[in-house]
Amino acid sequence: MENKLVYVVSDSIGETAELVVKAVASQFNGGGIEIRRTPYVETVEDIEDVIFQAKNNHSIIAYTIVIDKLKDYMDQRAADESIIAVDLLNPLMNAFIETFKKPPSKQPGLIRKLDHDYFRKVEAIEFAVKYDDARDPHGVLKADLVLIGVSRTSKTPLSMYLAHKGYKVANIPLVPEVTPPEELFKIPRFRCVGLVITPEKLNEIRKERLKSLGLMAQTNYARLERILEELDYANKMMKQIGCPIINVSNKAIEESANYIIEDLKIERRAD
Template sequence: MHLISDATGETLNTVARAAMAYYADYQPVEHIYALVRTPKQLSRALAEIESQPGVVLFTLIDTELRAQLEKRCGELTIPCISILDPVIASLAQYLNAQSRPQLGGQHALNAEYFRRIDALNFTMIHDDGQHAEDLDQADVVLTGISRSSKTPTSIYLANRGIKTANIPIVPNIPPPKELETVTRPLVVGLIASAERIAQIRKHRLLAMNEQGETDYVDQESIAAELSHMRKLCARHGWPIIDVTRRSIEETAAAVINLMRERHEAKGSDS
């Protein structure tokens, strides 16, 4: 697959991988060409397409570059698809307005961009229980036992502009008092099966060149940690997400849905 973009190519990458998920028996080989904005840059991509033919997906604003790409792909009888065309055409019809393309417009340094940067900074500072004294400034607080995907989920949410802190629940160590007194953020508990947690913890110990059976990797001990975690969440009415078979993206989507439901509930109460 050849992915050609005049910006960062993030949109193309996402669409290509989502489409390939429907063909699990095949392993895609991606050729990525980002920031293609001149005929010389496009010619390099075309040379590789000719030498290694494959489906071409693109997002190009420049009409001459687009015409050159479509013409050459037509000569090579290679599928060439502008992935945004159907959406743009539908919007034009619905809004009865002409589109005004802006190169890299989705990456503009606007208020939304700086909101995401602010959220990332907050999330990095408040990782793994740090700076719990200002936990109430978060939008979301994720809590859970070790290796329940708190940090990667927090970072993914921060990339969506959501200030996220995460608090580990450690055996025999009480969580910071601020966790149980926050009022502003949504607090969500993350759990997984004891088997899955044990597997991840063992891999972590191996990566750190540490060996030996300890309570940290013992499934019965982990089950006790999870039981304590569930009771803590039940006591405070915090929702729980089981991440055993969820990707980070799916867990984050579930958190965002909980945020929306909470917001809608507050709106109906007011």
């Protein structure tokens, strides 16, 4: 089936509109939707270009435009050409105006201003990259959180996700033949979280990983006996440290991160 197109148009970067479109598309199992983003729309000519493309491709336009002149032009031209153009911001913006009795700034890109939170996020991402996979164990002492677990328990993806929330995360792989860094035993146990997984799930993940690398799935890395040995070692280390443990077998990254933030209440260190 031919892909259906949605044009995402914004007077800023367009992240918000794209996320909303993806959320809706997910309700149709993806729906064969192709998203084409047009960011930083500044002129009516920019809008005309999108209108032309959308008309010729029988598409939907989803937009986040706060500049009144451009928004009005988009609405008018879409109506002229019988194109469905969905305004993703103004209905909620109008609700704010009506309820809170305060006018909006009508400035594009305010959410991305270089404020304290933005710089915290950038610093946290750089930290996660630098101290990923025990590259430098000294990061353990500087981290808001340290993730430990055997290979393929989502330590790196979870570290990066939490970094985008502003948390400085280091992660340490647990391998029976490798002594964990001594720094791991010097931090408060609540700043360390162990990630565990069922042997069957880990076996499946590792086999797929080997296949993607063009390697034999029967290597020691994916053997069930080796996996059981690693998991047993990891459990002993986690009990020794006394850290909380999350079973990630059937959890999305977002779910694990939310558990860490909301339930375990891991806090960022003071700047």
